[in-house]
Amino acid sequence: MKIIVLAICTPIIFTGCASVMNDSSHPMKVETKTADGQLVAGAECKLTNDYGSITVKSGDTTQVRRSSKDLDITCVQPQNPEAKARAISRANSGMWGNIIIGGGIGAIIDHNKGTAYTYPTWVQLVYGKTLVFDRTSEKEGQPALGLEPTKTN
Numbered sequence: 001m002k003i004i005v006l007a008i009c010t011p012i013i014f015t016g017c018a019s020v021m022n023d024s025s026h027p028m029k030v031e032t033k034t035a036d037g038q039l040v041a042g043a044e045c046k047l048t049n050d051y052g053s054i055t056v057k058s059g060d061t062t063q064v065r066r067s068s069k070d071l072d073i074t075c076v077q078p079q080n081p082e083a084k085a086r087a088i089s090r091a092n093s094g095m096w097g098n099i100i101i102g103g104g105i106g107a108i109i110d111h112n113k114g115t116a117y118t119y120p121t122w123v124q125l126v127y128g129k130t131l132v133f134d135r136t137s138e139k140e141g142q143p144a145l146g147l148e149p150t151k152t153n
Contacts, residue, residue: 025063029122032058032075032083043077068117075125083125085146088134089117120144
């Protein structure tokens with residue numbers, strides 16, 4: 001009898017696992033660099049996803065609203081050409097916990113809320129370039145690697 005009760009209650013307890021484990025936002029440090037690698041602080045950077053836009057000065061850390069959609073970033077400063085980037089949204093451990101332990105209901109809830117996803121935590125945009133950042137390339141204490149998007153015909 002105990003096993004049956006446990007089997008029924010476990011999915012209910014873990015429903016919305018990422019919602020419980022993760023806030024709806026997470027920190028992201030945004031920096032800008034010149035083509036020769038010199039950091040430039042103070043550029044006006046706009047970060048946009050399906051939940052809206054926020055503005056931050058380059059060199060600062062801001063709270064970014066989690067979403068299943070990618071985050072577009074544009075930084076402008078009068079002395080430099082525009083710097084653009086896309087931060088890829090990736091499922092985090094809360095989503096996998098939902099799928100393994102809690103089942104589909106929790107995964108659907110967290111997907112719809114965006115709490116099951118995370119962006120890179122540190123990006124360095126380069127003036128005059130458009131880069132793509134993916135947190136799968138992040139290493140502890142270092143910015144995510146920015147790659148130029150590949151062109152398709």
